[in-house]
Amino acid sequence: MFFPDNIDFIQSKTYILSIRLMPSGFYFSIHSPTDSTVFFQNNVLFSKNISYLKNIEKLIFDFSFFSNNFREINVIYVNDKLTLVPAEFYNKKLIDELLAFNHHSFENKVMSNNIDKLGCRLIWGMNAELYSFLNRTLLNPRFSNHLAFLMPFFNKLHDKTTAALYINFNDDEMIDAIAFSNEKLILAKTFQAKNSLEACYYIQKTWEVLNLDAHSDKIFFSGKTEKNKTCIDTIKKLIPQSKKLFVELVSELKIDQSETPTEILYQLCEL
Numbered sequence: 401m402f403f404p405d406n407i408d409f410i411q412s413k414t415y416i417l418s419i420r421l422m423p424s425g426f427y428f429s430i431h432s433p434t435d436s437t438v439f440f441q442n443n444v445l446f447s448k449n450i451s452y453l454k455n456i457e458k459l460i461f462d463f464s465f466f467s468n469n470f471r472e473i474n475v476i477y478v479n480d481k482l483t484l485v486p487a488e489f490y491n492k493k494l495i496d497e498l499l500a501f502n503h504h505s506f507e508n509k510v511m512s513n514n515i516d517k518l519g520c521r522l523i524w525g526m527n528a529e530l531y532s533f534l535n536r537t538l539l540n541p542r543f544s545n546h547l548a549f550l551m552p553f554f555n556k557l558h559d560k561t562t563a564a565l566y567i568n569f570n571d572d573e574m575i576d577a578i579a580f581s582n583e584k585l586i587l588a589k590t591f592q593a594k595n596s597l598e599a600c601y602y603i604q605k606t607w608e609v610l611n612l613d614a615h616s617d618k619i620f621f622s623g624k625t626e627k628n629k630t631c632i633d634t635i636k637k638l639i640p641q642s643k644k645l646f647v648e649l650v651s652e653l654k655i656d657q658s659e660t661p662t663e664i665l666y667q668l669c670e671l
Contacts, residue, residue: 406632423479424572428441429496467663490520508528543615547576554566554580563580563612565603567622569623575602615641648669
């Protein structure tokens, strides 16, 4: 693996390492919050001949830089088994029961992320062996569900005087839907769609259930938009106020936003 000349792992304490776990693979990025020219990303598809955990173990053991001491290490887990709880009803002792209320089958290490600005807790789960391995191997990793990044990001971009639906396309047939009405969060979920027709149906039904107005409210698309162009073009015919989300980044970062996960764009726009 070849890194740009301006990445020096002797200086790893100044870098932020983000690892994004998808069902089909492993993405990671390295960037510096103090030097906007420092950025590297890579995406690795997993072999189907060995288990998910073995794929991750092999990757991390093969590349020694993962064991470095970074300024910050984020482990971002992308899955659809999650639930939101208003902060006033959250009880750490009951997180298993709270997740089980919406999902009868979920991973056996249950965690939560505080979404402070939106007054809620995001409860989610991941495989306990996977969590244990990453927690042992990486130095002080912070585990988050991907929606823990997307909700505050879209809230930051949202025009608080209106309502809007944000659709984020992931790989592995997963789509995120996050909606706001003025300053209030009204929806945050991840669902699976097997094809473009099914994706269009779910997005349109979400719009209808939320009682959004096609003439005044907006829908924004982010993530793997090029791979979902057919779905986006169909939705645009139904909802005129539809547009792709473009994030303003510092001029030094010349990257293809369609190839960079939206959670990583959030970190980069904080530079």
